[in-house]
Amino acid sequence: MAIRLLVDTCVWLDLAKNFREQPVIGVLEDLVRRGEVELVVPQLVLDEFERNQARVIEDARRGLQSHFRLVRQAVNQFGDAERKPSLLAGLNEVDHRIGVDGDAVGELMGRIDRLLRRAPALVASDAVKQRVTERALAKRAPYHRAKNSVGDAILVEMYADVVSAAPDDTSCAFVTHNTKDFSDAEGDFRKPHVDLVHLFEAPKSAYWISMVEFLKDYSAELLGDHDFEFNYSQEARRLQEILEAEHLLFRQVWYNRHWNLRHQVETGEVQVVPNEGYSRNPYRSDQILASVWGGALAAAKRTEDEVGSENLGPWDDFEWGMINGKLSALRWILGDEWDMLDT
Template sequence: MFKILVDTCVWLDLAKDYQQRAILTTLEELIHQGDIELILPRVVVDEFNRNKARIIEESSRSLSGTLKRVKEVIEKFGDPQKIDTVLLELNDVDHRLPILGEEAVDTIGRIEQLFACSSIIDISDAVKLRAAQRAIDKRAPFHRQRNGIDDAILIEVYRDAVGEQKTGRARFAFITYNTKDFSHPNASNKLPHPDIQDCFSKVKSHYCITLREMLQRIIPKEFNDFLEELEWVEEPRRLSEIVDAIDEFATKVWYNRHQIMLEKLEEGIIKIVDKETFPIIDHETRPIQRDILEGALRAANEVEKRFGIENLGPWDDFEWGMINGKLSALRWILGDEWDMLDT
């Protein structure tokens, strides 16, 4: 078993970067299997709780503001021949921002579930005293001008966890992205600072600056296959794809209604008039103005050229229901009410 202490910065990075979902899923699975156990100091839980709202907000709002300013600059100074293309790409990104925020909320919930099933370590007076002594001695992580005591508490909690394991085959890992405070200042940042070197060894206790690296050590043979399987996700549709699909289905619905109208003309159910009178008494037998009919015939001809007449029906009830259902669903995604099938 590996017992790992994960720095708060690593948890927060997992929460705000949806592309690391596979890493989080791997960690969840290894904890569930009993291959990993979290060393979870209360300071990590408290700091995570203080920052999670900010992470959710930053996952979408800050980028949305940036996109808005970029659009304004492009519209004002951009190449007129490229503006439409660039704005289309930016609109696609803007459409996905709420999804990124929702991903952050989901990931934070998953991390909190891991916290809930782990034993939280309250900080003892002895740990606080040793952390304070580090500050007095200006030893890492207090070797830099600005630092808080929480980082020193983490390393002292980790030291106790490693020291308490006198027997058994458990191994340990300390994972942090905070290389400025914990890594060697004059060598590879994959090495711990000399002031905390005594907490680590080649076999029993590892210093890691990425969660991926640590997981790969635990399951070296299965890691790549496991990660490859988990990293495959269906990306959300681009806004331009949704808009194009709405246009296609709306056009096909209109074309079908146009054909029904032509059949009613042939059967004499509706008549051609030079000018329609209002109010309309019966929409089933509503007459059509001559100029509107001529415009509709031209429009239908363009639709046939665009899609090919073989792709415009006739459809059975199931196929017709699918087309209308797709149109309704896509419009709902962009803010319309359900069953909005106007053409």
């Protein structure tokens, strides 16, 4: 059975304000389309949403334009001189579209509006209005605060009717961001006010103050798919991570070359000679100074202690090629030319 979901107007407006909430709207659209969620939409919510559309679109537009001004300032200050003109031109084009094209900001608003109108809106009955009056006289939440809470009280009483009419095997949920009027004022604001607790008895009814948390509980996998599709981007590595990886690869390449030389020494292909017997002119590739060789052996021991013998090979030709390629790529990122593999 589909879960019956009543969502406060403030939640819909907050979702519409933030372009990054597209995954949330996408999940709701999928769940409604698949018949897993049945939206319960009071006429009051529809009216409030429609009344606030222009204001929310304008607020979102101003917020985006302010954001782009900050981005332009950053590009002006830190951007590469050659790429700066094209970057600024692109930003100006987006800023212009935001300013003149309401659809650029109002797309989410339109999607939410279509969701709300999929089923006939519910009008408050005389019985609901009577209970609202009684709630006000008794000063029960949401009338526990010194404010006009008629709209909030209507939502409470209409939700009570939704829960009452739902079959035993059908779950209901109420989502609001208005924790001051609906939540526990003295304790955990994620729980309903003491005057409303009886409406949210598990497992038939649940109280939520976040649409994302509701969807995580109800359809975490679907939310993850939508979030990945919209928000995924390759996150750049921190400089410290790059430096640490480059250092490890440098030690691995050096150590492998050291063992090639050690093999040549052990087989007599290269001779370890004292200073007085070392030929500097002409240079001889079959000789190595004893002092240099001693330093190389000490460096190899430090490398083993630092990196760990398990990270120092041996490697086959493919693995060795990958290690050299990684070192070349990281050094290119850090400013060297391609194929810089000196150790």
